Amino acid sequence: MKINYACGSxxxxxxxxHFLGSMAAxxxxxxxxxxxxxxxxxxxxxxxxxxxxxxxxxxxxGLSQLESWDPKPxxxxxxxxxxxxxxxxxxxxxxxxxxxxxxxxxxxxxxGVNTSEDDHGKGAYMMLTGRRQTPAGNFPQLGxxxxxxxxxxxxxxxxxxxxxxxxxxxxxxxxAYLGPKYSSVQLGNGNPPQNTIxxxxxxxxxxxxxxDFRRKVxxxxxxxxxxxxxxxxxxxxxxxxQLMRQRDVFDVTKEPATDLERYGTHDxxxxxxxxxxxxxxxxxxxxxxxxxxxxxxxxxxxxxEQMGEFDRSFSCFVADLAARGMLETTLLVVLSEFxxxxxxxxxxxxxxxxxxxSVCLAGCRIPRGSVYGKTNANGTExxxxxxxHGALFxxxxxxxxxxxxxxxxxxxxxxxxxxxxxxxxxxxxx
Amino acid sequence: MAIPAGxxxxxxxxxxxxxxxxxxxxxRFDPVGRFVFSGSEDAAxxxxxxxxxxxxVINGGHQTWVCAIACSLDGVHAxxxxxxxxxxxxxxxAAEPKPLRSIDAHKGWIRSLDVSPDGTLLVSGGNDNVVxxxxxxxxxxxxxxxxxxxxxxxxxxxxxxQFLLSGDLTGGLKQWEIATGKEVRxxxxxxxxxxxxxxxxxxxxxxxxxxxxxxxxLVAGGLYKATNPLGAVHEPLVLLFDWETxxxxxQLIAEGITQGVIWRLKWLSDGxxxxxxxxxxxxxxxxxxxxxxxxxxxxxxxxxxxxxxxHPDGLQVATAHYDRHLRISRLAAKAT
Numbered sequence: 121m122k123i124n125y126a127c128g129s130x131x132x133x134x135x136x137x138h139f140l141g142s143m144a145a146x147x148x149x150x151x152x153x154x155x156x157x158x159x160x161x162x163x164x165x166x167x168x169x170x171x172x173x174x175x176x177x178x179x180x181x182g183l184s185q186l187e188s189w190d191p192k193p194x195x196x197x198x199x200x201x202x203x204x205x206x207x208x209x210x211x212x213x214x215x216x217x218x219x220x221x222x223x224x225x226x227x228x229x230x231x232g233v234n235t236s237e238d239d240h241g242k243g244a245y246m247m248l249t250g251r252r253q254t255p256a257g258n259f260p261q262l263g264x265x266x267x268x269x270x271x272x273x274x275x276x277x278x279x280x281x282x283x284x285x286x287x288x289x290x291x292x293x294x295x296a297y298l299g300p301k302y303s304s305v306q307l308g309n310g311n312p313p314q315n316t317i318x319x320x321x322x323x324x325x326x327x328x329x330x331x332d333f334r335r336k337v338x339x340x341x342x343x344x345x346x347x348x349x350x351x352x353x354x355x356x357x358x359x360x361x362q363l364m365r366q367r368d369v370f371d372v373t374k375e376p377a378t379d380l381e382r383y384g385t386h387d388x389x390x391x392x393x394x395x396x397x398x399x400x401x402x403x404x405x406x407x408x409x410x411x412x413x414x415x416x417x418x419x420x421x422x423x424x425e426q427m428g429e430f431d432r433s434f435s436c437f438v439a440d441l442a443a444r445g446m447l448e449t450t451l452l453v454v455l456s457e458f459x460x461x462x463x464x465x466x467x468x469x470x471x472x473x474x475x476x477x478s479v480c481l482a483g484c485r486i487p488r489g490s491v492y493g494k495t496n497a498n499g500t501e502x503x504x505x506x507x508x509h510g511a512l513f514x515x516x517x518x519x520x521x522x523x524x525x526x527x528x529x530x531x532x533x534x535x536x537x538x539x540x541x542x543x544x545x546x547x548x549x550x
Numbered sequence: 551m552a553i554p555a556g557x558x559x560x561x562x563x564x565x566x567x568x569x570x571x572x573x574x575x576x577x578r579f580d581p582v583g584r585f586v587f588s589g590s591e592d593a594a595x596x597x598x599x600x601x602x603x604x605x606x607v608i609n610g611g612h613q614t615w616v617c618a619i620a621c622s623l624d625g626v627h628a629x630x631x632x633x634x635x636x637x638x639x640x641x642x643x644a645a646e647p648k649p650l651r652s653i654d655a656h657k658g659w660i661r662s663l664d665v666s667p668d669g670t671l672l673v674s675g676g677n678d679n680v681v682x683x684x685x686x687x688x689x690x691x692x693x694x695x696x697x698x699x700x701x702x703x704x705x706x707x708x709x710x711x712q713f714l715l716s717g718d719l720t721g722g723l724k725q726w727e728i729a730t731g732k733e734v735r736x737x738x739x740x741x742x743x744x745x746x747x748x749x750x751x752x753x754x755x756x757x758x759x760x761x762x763x764x765x766x767x768l769v770a771g772g773l774y775k776a777t778n779p780l781g782a783v784h785e786p787l788v789l790l791f792d793w794e795t796x797x798x799x800x801q802l803i804a805e806g807i808t809q810g811v812i813w814r815l816k817w818l819s820d821g822x823x824x825x826x827x828x829x830x831x832x833x834x835x836x837x838x839x840x841x842x843x844x845x846x847x848x849x850x851x852x853x854x855x856x857x858x859x860x861h862p863d864g865l866q867v868a869t870a871h872y873d874r875h876l877r878i879s880r881l882a883a884k885a886t
Contacts, residue, residue, distance in 0.1 A: 181780070193614060194593070196572065200615040200633035200659065285750060387750075412749040417782035417809075421719075422751055424658075424677065424701070464573070464591065466854045466872040467782045467809065467828070 170449060172484060172520040173399050174266045176407040177434065177454040178248075180285075181414030182240070184460035184470055186499055187214050187423040189229045189478035197462035197498040200420055208489040216427035219435035225489040226442050228548065230479045232493020232505040233512070235458060238472040240414070243457030248294075250513020251539050257296075262453075262516060264295035264302040265537060266405040269522045276362040277369060278305040279404040283391045285411045289314045297530050300352040304407070305363075310391045312370035316363045331361060369401045370394070384432045392433040396440055399450055413456065416469040438482060447483040451520045454480035455512075462499040476502045479512060485519040485549045492547055507545050514544035551763060553819045554864045556882035559837045562849040562867075566878040568603040570596055574870035575617050576857045580642055582625030583861060586868045587642075588876050589616025595630045595640065597647070598876055600866075611638030611649040618662050622686060623669035629686075631660030631674055639689065651689045655682060662704045667711040671728070675702030681716045683728065693731045698722055703755045709763055717756025719743065723770055737791055738798060742772035746779050753779035758825070760815040761793065767840055768793050769802075771812030771825055786810035786827040790840055802838045804845045810834070814858040818881075822846070826858035826869065835867065835879065851877065 191214040192198040203212040206224030213221050213229075220227075237243045242253055249259040260268075267279025282292055282304035289311065292304035305313055318327055338354050368374055372394040383389035388410050395406045410430055415422045434454070441447050459477025460470035476495045482488070493505030507515075517524035517538060524544060527534035576589040579600075588596045593614055597606040611630055618631035621642065627650070628640045637660060638652040658677030665672055665686065672684040681695035681702055700719040707714060713734065714726040721743035725734045743754040758771035768791040776784040788802035802823070804810065809830035816824045818837075825836045833855030837847040853873035860867055867879045 196591070198614075200591075200617070202614055202634065286747070412751060412780060414749075414780045417780055418753075421701075422780065425751060466573075469782065 171272065171402070171404070172270050172522075173403070173446075173450045174262065174270075174405045174516065174520055175395055175399060175450060175452050176248075176262060176405070177430075177452070178244075178407060178409045179413050179430075179454065179456040180409045180411040181456070182243075182458045182460055182472060183413045183454075183456045184415065184419060184423055185231070185476075185478040185495075186460065186462065186470070187216055187420070187427060189213060189480055190231045190495055190499060191215075192462070192495075192497070192499045195498040197464065197500070199464060201423075211489070211491055214427070216423060217431045217435075219431050220438070223435050223438040223442070226438050226447060226482050228481045228486045228488065229491045230481060230493055230505075230507060230512070230548065231491060231495055232502040232507055233459070233477045233479055234502050234506050235474045235477075235509050238458060238474050240457050240472075243472075243474060246509040247455050247457055247512070250510050260296040260298045260302065261294040261304075262513065263304055263405040263407050264298050265517065266520065266522070267295075267302045268298050268528065269517070269537070270520065271404040272402075275402065275404075277366065277401065277403055278359060278363075280304045281398055281403050281406045282306045283310050283394060283406065283408040284308055285387060285391075285409050297535060298528065301355050307370060307394070309387060310372060310394045312367050313363050316360070316367050318364060331357075369398065369403075372397060379436075383436045384429060386429050386433075388429045389433040389436075392437045396437060399441075399446065400444075413460075415460065416465070416471055417467040419460065419464070419470040420468055441483070449484065451484040451486065451516060452480075452482040453516055476500060481516075481519070481548065483519075484521070487548065487550050492545070505547070508542070510539040510542035511545050514538045514542060515548050518544040518549055551819045551864060554882075557819060557865060558883065559818070559822070559824070559835070559849070559881045560847050561883045562835060562847075562879055562881050563884055564852065564877050564879045565866075566603055567852070567875045568598050568605060568877075570605065570874050570876065571607075573872045573874055574856065574876060575615060576619045577868045577870040577876060578619040578621055578628075578859045579861045579866075579868055580621050580625050580628070581623050581862055583863065584625070585628075585642060586859075586876060586878070587619050587621065587628045587630075588870050589619055589630060589632075590870075590874075591615055593632070595619070595628065595638075595647075596876070597628070597642075600878070606647070608640060608647045611640065611652055612636055618660050618674075620663035620665050620672065623665060627686075629663060629665075629672060631655070631663045631676075633659040635660060635676065635678075637663070637672070637674060637684070637689070653684075653689045655684070656680065659701075661702065662706075664706045666707045666728075667709055671707070673705045673707060673714055675705035675716050677701045679718070681705055681714065681726065683714070693728075695724075695726045695731055695733070697724060697733050700752070701755075703757055704759050706759045706761070708761050708765070710765060715759050715761070715768070717742075717759055717770060719752055719755035721754065721756060723756055723759075735796060737768065737770070737796055739770045739789055741774055741789060741801065742770060742787060744774070744776045744779070746776065749778075749780050751779050754784075758788075758812050758815040760817055760823070762817050762821070762840075765793055767791065767799075769815050769817075769823055771815045773811040782809040782830070784809065784811065786812045786825065786829075786836065788812055788815065788823065788825055788838065790823075800840065800843055802843055802845070804834070804836045804848060807834055807836070807848075812836075813856055816858070816860040818860070819864045824858075824860070824867070826855055828854045828856065833869065833871065835869075849879070851879070 191203040206221040248261040263280040271279030287308035289308035295303040458474035461473040514524040524538040572591040612632035613634040637655040639650040656676035721740040723737040723739040773784040774787040790800040810827040833851035835849040855869040857870040
C-alpha cells in the first residue's frame, strides 16, 4: 500500500485529474472535494467559514415510516396513530412527531425510498455507503467520505465522530480504502474519547519530552518507509495528542443546563446536544444512533417510547441549527436500514420493509419544507419519485458540496466517490 | 356467585365464530346478555347479536382504532374508548346506533375502561398517564388521579366500590380512594416490567387486573422472561397478591406459551382464575387455582386473541382475535 507522494501533500486524496477538472469547471475555485484539497492556508481559511458538515441520525433497527414521515391513517395498514398538520400547509406527519412537525419548514421528506433489501446488516451497509456489499471489496461509509472530502487539512480534530448509544468508544472500521485516518472516533454513550487524560503520575514536561522523542524516531523511520499504514499510525498519535488538548470539545456538560433540559435528559437528548456542540466546534461529520426500532412486537407501544424521545431532541436540534444559521452549511440525514411493513402482524408488530419507506433530510442544498416521492394509499409501494440508496448517497454528498461523480486517488488509482452507475436526485438539490 | 350447571373449564370449546373486516382488539358482553361489542383495527365499534351472530358495524364515534369497551350495567349503553383519546356512548340495542355522546377524555390512547359495581361511574386510563373518573350518565368528569409516570395500561373498580386500581407500563400498581382521589397504596408489581438495555426499551406492564369477588385476592397479569422484547420473546405471568397484606403470594405461570402475554383476567365461579394469553402458536384460555403456581388447564384457541370477557352466566367466554373473528367459547361440555 505504498503511497505516491509526488505532490508532497499528505492529504492530496482527491484524484488529481478530477481536482483540476473541478477547478477549471468552477472557475472561482469552489472546490469539488472539500477543503482538504487546498494546500494554501489562506484559501482554506477563507472557505472554512463555509465548511460543510453532515450529521446522520441512524434510526437503528428500522424506523416505521408509517409512524413517522409517511402516515396512512384510516387505512388497513395505517395503525392507530393519527396524522397531524405541520408548519408547511399540506404536509402531514405522524402525531408522534408534534414538535418536529413545527420544524417541517426546514425539512424535506423523501417518501419514495425503495432499497429492496430487508436484511439489517446489508440494509445498513447500503444506506451508509451508497452501495451493495460485495465480496470483492469494501466501501467507506458516508462519514469517512465526508471526513476525507470536507475536513480542512489543518483541522486538529477528527473529521468523523460516531456517538454510539452505549459502549466504551474506540475507533470504527468504516473507512475502507480511505484508510484508518478517516475511520470514526467513537464516543461510547456520548462520553469523551477514551484515554485522553494524561496519567496523574506523569508530569507535563515528561509527556512533552517523550512525545518529542517519538516524533524524532518516527520521522527518521518515515523518511525511508512511508506507507499509508505508517502514515495512519503516526497520525493516530498526533490526533490523540490533539484530542487530549481539546478534550473539552467532547464534553457535553459544558453546554448550558437549560439546553440539556430542553433536549431531554435521556441519552439521546444528550447525544443530540453533543452533536450540536461537535458541529459548532468544526467536526465535519457526526453520526448518532437512536435505538431501537426493530419492532416486530408491539410496534406502536415502542414507537410511542422511541419517537417521544426522538421528537423532542431532534426538533430542538433542527431549531437550534436553523437559529444559528448552521443549516446553510450542515446537511441533516435521518435514515434507517429500511422501513417497516405496512402489514400489522399478530403481535401488533411491523416487520422489515424496504420497498416503500422514507428518509428525512434538511440543510445545505436540500429544498426546505418539501416532500419528494409518494407511496400508494396504504403504503405498500412507491407510486412516484422512487429513489434508492445509491442515488441518496450521491444526493447527500452533492448537497454538501462534494462532486459525488468524482474519484478519490487511492494509491494512484481513481476510485469513484459514489456508485458511478447512478447519480444524485436533482429534485432534491436546489 | 353460584357455580353454574355444567361448568367445567376442562371441557371448554368454541361454539361460535363470527367474522369481521379487520383484526379485533377488544370485546365485552352486554351485561344483559344480548350482545357482544368489539373494537378493532379500524374506527368502528362492532355489535354481534349473541343469539345469531348478526353483526352491526357502528361508525361515527372515533377517528381511529377502538381499544377499550365497557357497557353500562343495565345494558342500555355501550361505551367505547379510542386511540384518538375519545370516549363515546352508544345506545346498545338501537337498530342503527349513533353516538349519543363523545368526549375528549385523554391526550393519546384510551387503553382501558371499567364500570363501577353500582353502575354510576366510569373509569378510564390512557397514554397521558392519568386515570379519570366520569359520571356514566352524563359524561362529566368527576375526578382525576395523577401519579403514574408512564402509560396507564389497565384500570378497574374494586368489587366493593370504594377503590380504583390502575397499572402502568413500568409495573406501577396503585390503589386509589374514589371519594377523595387519594393514592392509598401501591403494590409491588415490578416483575411484570423489564428494561432491556441492549434494545433500550421498557417493556411489559400491567395488562390485566382483577379482584376476587370476596375481596381476598388481587391478580395482575402481563408478561415476564422478556429476553427479546422487540422480537416477542416472553412468557405470560400473573401476580397473586393478598389484598389485605399486599404480600405477593404467588407468581402464576403457564410454561411453554412462548410469546405469551396476559391480556385479561377474570375470576370464575369456582374460585379459580381465567386468563387470556396470546402466544406464538395461537391464543389460550389459561386456568389457575390461587394455591398453585402452574396452570391446571389451558384451552387453545384457533388464533391469537387480544381480549376476553366472561358472560354473566359464567359459562360463555367471548374472545377478540387477530384473525378477524370474534369467538364465543363455552366452559362446559358440548351440547349433545
